Structure formats: C-alpha cells, structure tokens
Amino acid sequence: MDKEIEVLYIDDEINNLLSFKANFRLSCIVHIAQSTVEAEEVLRLNPNIRIIFCDHMMPNELGINFLERIKVDFPAPIRILLTAYANMEILIDSINKGNIYRFIRKPWENEDILSAIIEANKFYLATSLLEKKNQELEQAYRELDKFAYSVSHDLRDPLVGISSAISLAKEFDNLEEIYDILDLMNNSVLKLDAYIDSLKDYYLLRRGELKLEEIDLKLLATNIENYYKIYTSTNVLDFQISVHQNSKFKCDKAVIELILHNLISNSIKYQQKNEPNKKVILDINVENGLCKIVIKDNGIGIPDEHKQNVFKLFFRATSQMQGSGLGLYNVKNALVKLNGDIKLESILNVGTTFTITIPSK
Numbered sequence: 001m002d003k004e005i006e007v008l009y010i011d012d013e014i015n016n017l018l019s020f021k022a023n024f025r026l027s028c029i030v031h032i033a034q035s036t037v038e039a040e041e042v043l044r045l046n047p048n049i050r051i052i053f054c055d056h057m058m059p060n061e062l063g064i065n066f067l068e069r070i071k072v073d074f075p076a077p078i079r080i081l082l083t084a085y086a087n088m089e090i091l092i093d094s095i096n097k098g099n100i101y102r103f104i105r106k107p108w109e110n111e112d113i114l115s116a117i118i119e120a121n122k123f124y125l126a127t128s129l130l131e132k133k134n135q136e137l138e139q140a141y142r143e144l145d146k147f148a149y150s151v152s153h154d155l156r157d158p159l160v161g162i163s164s165a166i167s168l169a170k171e172f173d174n175l176e177e178i179y180d181i182l183d184l185m186n187n188s189v190l191k192l193d194a195y196i197d198s199l200k201d202y203y204l205l206r207r208g209e210l211k212l213e214e215i216d217l218k219l220l221a222t223n224i225e226n227y228y229k230i231y232t233s234t235n236v237l238d239f240q241i242s243v244h245q246n247s248k249f250k251c252d253k254a255v256i257e258l259i260l261h262n263l264i265s266n267s268i269k270y271q272q273k274n275e276p277n278k279k280v281i282l283d284i285n286v287e288n289g290l291c292k293i294v295i296k297d298n299g300i301g302i303p304d305e306h307k308q309n310v311f312k313l314f315f316r317a318t319s320q321m322q323g324s325g326l327g328l329y330n331v332k333n334a335l336v337k338l339n340g341d342i343k344l345e346s347i348l349n350v351g352t353t354f355t356i357t358i359p360s361k
Contacts, residue, residue: 005121006031006046008077010039010054010063020053023110028117035059036066043074050076050124051117055106056083067100076128078120082106162189210252210337212361217284217291218243220253224260224282228268237268237278245286250361255334260293262327263354267297272349275299289360296353302346310344 005028009020017032024030031046033039036058043049056063067079079099084106101123102116162185169181221243232239260282267280275298283294302310311332335342340358 005029005051005117006049007051007053007117008033008039008042008046008049010034010036010052010058010066011082012055012057012059016055020113024113024117027114036061039066040070040073043070043077050078051080051120052077053080053082053104053113053116056081064100071099076124078124080104080116080120082108210361211254212250213253214248214250215253215256217245217249217286220257220260221282221284224257224264227261228264232268232280237271237280239268239280239282241282241284243284245284247286247289248360249286249289249291251291251338251358255338256358259331259334259356260295262331263295266327267295267299267352270299270352271297272300286360291356291358291360293356293358294353295356296351298351301348301350301352302344303348307344307346311342 007024007028008031009017010033011017011020012034014034017034021030021032031042031049033042036054037060039052039054043052052067054063054067058066061069063081063083067081078101080102081100082104101120104112104116166185169178172178172181221241225239225241228239264280264282271278277298279298281294281296283296285292311328332342334340335356335358338358338361340356343355344352345355346352
C-alpha cells in the first residue's frame with residue numbers, strides 16, 4: 001500500500017482511536033480526532049487527507065450529518081461511515097445525504113479497513129484525475145470562446161481595411177493618392193500576416209511535439225541579429241547581444257526561436273516614441289545545462305495592474321501598437337512545454353525586463 005495515503009479516523013472513544021492508529025500507521029499516514037470539531041481542524045491543517053473514516057454515533061453530531069456538512073469545504077476526501085447500529089435507513093441516508101463511499105460495521109476488522117483504504121484511494125485518484133480533466137476542459141472551452149471571437153475580429157479588421165482601401169482607390173485618379181491607399185492596404189496585409197504567424201505558433205505549441213537537438217546559441221543569436229538588422233537601423237534602435245555558452249544545450253530550436261522572436265519584437269514594437277536612445281538588450285548565458293535569457297528594453301513599460309494578465313490569451317496591455325494578444329500567451333505555453341520559467345519586471349515609462357530559464361533536455 002502507498003504509505004503516503006493520509007487517512008483521518010474520527011471516533012469519540014479514545015481506545016478505538018489508539019487501536020486504529022496502532023494497526024494502520026505502517027500502511028498509511030493516520031490522523032485521529034475525538035470530535036467533529038477537532039476533525040475539521042485536522043482537515044484544515046492537512047489538505048492531503050484522502051480518506052475519512054467517521055463513527056456514526058458521535059456525541060454532538062451524527063456522523064452522517066458531519067460528512068454531509070463538510071462536503072462544501074472539503075469535497076475531495078472519500079467518506080466512509082462506521083457504526084454498530086447499522087440498518088437500511090442509516091445506509092440510505094448516508095448515501096443520499098453524505099455521499100458516503102462505503103459503509104463498515106463496528107467493531108471493524110483490520111482486513112475490512114485495509115480493503116476500504118485501498119479501494120477508496122483508487123476512487124480518490126480516479127475522481128481527482130477526472131476533476132483535473134474537467135478543469136482542463138473548462139479552460140479549453142474558455143480559450144475556444146476567446147479564440148473564436150479573436151479570429152472573427154482580428155481577421156476581419158485587416159480585410160475590411162483592404163476592402164475599404166480598394167473602394168476608395170477607385171475614386172482617385174492621382175497616382176500619389178493611390179500610392180497612399182496602397183500603403184494603407186499594405187499595412188493591413190502585414191497586420192494579417194503577423195496574426196496568421198501568431199496562429200501558427202499557437203497551433204505549434206498546442207499540438208506539436210518537441211524536436212530536440214543541440215543548439216549553438218551564438219549562431220542562433222547571430223541569425224536573430226541579422227533578422228532585425230534592417231528594422232533596428234531604420235528605427236534608430238541599439239540592439240545589443242551577448243552570448244556565453246559554457247556547456248552543451250539541448251532543446252527544441254524552433255520553440256526557442258519562437259520565444260525570442262516574440263519577446264524581442266515586443267521590445268522593439270513598444271518603444272517610447274520620443275526616446276532618443278532606444279535600446280534592446282539580449283543576454284544569453286548557458287552554464288551547467290541551464291540556459292538563462294534576459295531581454296531588457298527601455299520602452300513604455302507595463303502598468304502594475306496588467307502584469308498578472310499579460311500572459312493570458314488575447315490580452316492586450318496597450319493600444320500603442322495593434323497586436324494579436326497571442327504573443328506572450330504563446331511564450332508562456334512554450335516555456336511550460338520546455339519546463340522553463342519566466343519572470344517579468346517592468347516600470348511604466350522606464351522599461352521592461354524578461355528573465356527566462358530553460359533546462360537542457
């Protein structure tokens with residue numbers, strides 16, 4: 001038997017309590033209580049209790065009533081009723097009122113108690129897994145609702161912009177004015193393309209398997225620097241990169257690139273417009289199989305009230321630039337997939353720092 005199973009036995013007779021603890025202390029972790037009031041305190045202090053054995057004839061509160069009453073505050077433990085006065089009425093009441101899993105006669109036999117613990121623990125694990133799956137399903141439904149709204153909204157906006165620009169262009173004969181309209185259309189197309197990229201990343205993280213390989217982070221950083229070179233030069237932005245790799249690092253290169261591109265593009269996108277010395281710093285350090293990545297900027301920062309929400313699906317903390325609301329959500333999910341961690345520090349109108357740690361696979 002799993003010795004980590006925690007059991008609570010409630011009985012007003014001290015000899016029964018001591019006998020129960022003596023008989024089963026080697027099989028599981030046993031907690032005892034001589035009253036239902038004491039039992040509630042034990043449950044509060046020991047949230048990992050999986051099974052409750054309760055005598056029906058307690059002096060101040062019947063066992064059935066107690067087990068029914070605690071369902072709200074302590075729904076997880078499996079409840080088992082013990083009584084020397086068993087009859088069909090008590091049995092029916094225990095099932096209907098207290099959701100009792102099992103009914104054991106007193107005086108109990110050790111074999112009956114051990115059998116009850118084993119079966120109740122199996123039921124506890126099954127119901128716990130089911131509850132976890134239900135929570136995951138509810139989360140998936142909530143994300144699906146947000147996803148459906150975002151797709152209809154964020155895909156339609158650029159298309160409406162293009163359609164409007166085409167209608168407007170038909171009214172102009174001046175080539176310069178038509179070029180202005182084409183610029184508007186191009187912006188809509190770029191916005192649509194960026195959103196589709198975010199959806200691709202979302203799908204990769206939700207469905208894809210990790211493809212592990214040894215990564216040369218200096219080479220990866222060089223590729224990133226080249227990718228942003230034109231953008232950083234035209235926007236007068238200082239992009240500083242430093243890489244120190246003292247050990248091998250094995251991970252999914254595509255997922256690492258997804259994380260870096262999302263965070264770096266945000267750092268570039270959300271710069272302060274009037275800041276003359278715009279700056280983004282990328283520092284990568286690999287030592288003893290642990291990769292630490294720091295991305296720091298002197299941009300607009302994130303307000304304190306938004307810091308807890310920036311990693312949520314489709315959340316946008318600012319209207320300075322139109323984003324998909326998927327970027328940081330994808331980053332968080334990527335790090336979950338990699339067993340990594342991310343910390344956020346940000347001061348409004350001063351800048352933002354993301355610190356990421358990822359273990360080698």
